[in-house]
Amino acid sequence: MDKPDDLVADFLGDTPLSRNALLAATMLAATAAPAPAPALAQSSPIQKPAAQKIDGLINWVYDYEQGRRLAKQTGRPMFVVFRCER
Amino acid sequence: MNGINLDLFQFEFDLTWMSFFMDAKNRIYTRYGGRDDSSPESHLNRDSLLATMKTTLRLHKLADVLKRPLEPTGDSRRTPEQIPTMPRMLAKRKNKCIHCHDVKVARLKHLRNQNKLKRDMVFTYPTPANLGIAVDAKDQSLVRSVQPNTPAARGGIQVGDRIVKAENHRVLTLGDFSRVLETIPATGQVQLQLQLQRKQQVVEVRLELANGWRQSRDPSWRESLHMVGPNCGLWGRKLNTNERRGLKLRADNLALKVTFIWGSHTRRAGIKVGDVIVNLDGQTRNMNIKQLHAHPTLNRNWGDTIPIVLRRNGRNMTVKMTFPKGPPN
Numbered sequence: 001m002d003k004p005d006d007l008v009a010d011f012l013g014d015t016p017l018s019r020n021a022l023l024a025a026t027m028l029a030a031t032a033a034p035a036p037a038p039a040l041a042q043s044s045p046i047q048k049p050a051a052q053k054i055d056g057l058i059n060w061v062y063d064y065e066q067g068r069r070l071a072k073q074t075g076r077p078m079f080v081v082f083r084c085e086r
Numbered sequence: 087m088n089g090i091n092l093d094l095f096q097f098e099f100d101l102t103w104m105s106f107f108m109d110a111k112n113r114i115y116t117r118y119g120g121r122d123d124s125s126p127e128s129h130l131n132r133d134s135l136l137a138t139m140k141t142t143l144r145l146h147k148l149a150d151v152l153k154r155p156l157e158p159t160g161d162s163r164r165t166p167e168q169i170p171t172m173p174r175m176l177a178k179r180k181n182k183c184i185h186c187h188d189v190k191v192a193r194l195k196h197l198r199n200q201n202k203l204k205r206d207m208v209f210t211y212p213t214p215a216n217l218g219i220a221v222d223a224k225d226q227s228l229v230r231s232v233q234p235n236t237p238a239a240r241g242g243i244q245v246g247d248r249i250v251k252a253e254n255h256r257v258l259t260l261g262d263f264s265r266v267l268e269t270i271p272a273t274g275q276v277q278l279q280l281q282l283q284r285k286q287q288v289v290e291v292r293l294e295l296a297n298g299w300r301q302s303r304d305p306s307w308r309e310s311l312h313m314v315g316p317n318c319g320l321w322g323r324k325l326n327t328n329e330r331r332g333l334k335l336r337a338d339n340l341a342l343k344v345t346f347i348w349g350s351h352t353r354r355a356g357i358k359v360g361d362v363i364v365n366l367d368g369q370t371r372n373m374n375i376k377q378l379h380a381h382p383t384l385n386r387n388w389g390d391t392i393p394i395v396l397r398r399n400g401r402n403m404t405v406k407m408t409f410p411k412g413p414p415n
Contacts, residue, residue: 048088048089048182049088049181049182049183064090064091068110068112069110071108071109071110072110076146077107077108077109077115077142077143077146078106078107078108078109078110079105079106079107079139079142080095080105080106080107080108081103081104081105082087082090082095082097082101082103082104082105082186083102083103084102084103084185084186
């Protein structure tokens with residue numbers, strides 16, 4: 001059975017497909033930092049817990065808007081993940 | 087889910103893992119994730135994820151995103167915190183973390199407060215299994231089997247067919263298919279249009295879906311299920327083989343040992359920790375605790391009374407449990 005690292009290595013590895021089009025890996029965890037909240041949310045703010053970061057070969061981005069900026073700069077698509085972390 | 091734009095990220099909130107492949111303009115190429123009733127990881131695997139990544143790279147070069155209006159824009163930003171019932175749900179929670187299922191529970195609570203909650207609202211994001219189709223876990227647009235006497239069988243879908251489009255929307259994954267199915271009404275005689283690739287041919291089929299088509303056989307995994315009906319107010323575990331043998335209970339019979347009681351209606355019924363439930367409201371099939379709760383939640387109403395057969399001190403005894411008149415506030 002493949003280890004998770006093998007998948008990451010394949011995903012990021014030196015294949016003809018991925019060499020020139022490496023995906024911008026963007027992770028939105030359940031605790032991801034939100035974009036500026038609308039007025040209603042601001043009027044009754046709920047304290048947000050910090051994201052639990054993941055070790056591994058991928059440098060996950062925990063803020064969606066930051067991921068978008070990165071995708072725009074690099075011209076790459078995003079892989080946006082929601083996971084239950086607690 | 088704190089602060090997440092629900093106008094953009096719409097998915098099955100009972101899941102514990104879901105992903106989207108998108109561009110920088112909030113547009114979606116494909117969804118990857120979803121499950122059937124059997125396992126949370128039934129359709130999560132290395133091969134299908136890698137194939138989806140490769141397809142996404144190809145689609146990205148062509149800017150071939152999923153088409154609106156099915157796909158959300160994210161322009162009408164709304165967050166979980168704005169659901170009227172959410173602040174109260176989080177008030178007692180130490181870390182204030184909004185889980186995916188909290189979004190669905192808060193919405194259902196809000197509907198309940200407005201007297202608009204219906205039981206079948208818990209069956210969100212149906213899967214191809216609801217049509218009688220099992221898609222391949224690794225190649226998720228490929229039909230691996232078709233159940234007889236189902237909409238898919240009646241519609242002529244065959245093993246080996248590849249689902250290309252549903253309601254004219256591209257289907258690459260279970261998540262894509264489920265997204266389209268979510269838009270199909272729960273009741274009434276409704277139709278679903280599918281475009282299939284069958285060997286070298288493109289085939290169009292139309293499936294007839296009857297009332298209740300969204301319900302699945304075992305929805306006990308859904309965290310939001312408790313919102314739509316009463317439960318038994320207890321925790322328990324299945325007896326193991328030796329324990330069953332000692333009590334002369336068959337392997338396929340319900341045998342659930344009560345380990346914790348939280349419901350006052352449960353105590354009033356006379357149920358005690360250590361009792362073994364062998365029959366609940368006429369149900370004797372082997373169930374785990376979530377499946378046990380799902381039976382009254384989906385089939386009985388608040389205030390109903392059901393019989394429960396317990397094995398206590400080697401003897402069967404029948405008690406009657408009356409559910410509370412309404413859900414807790």
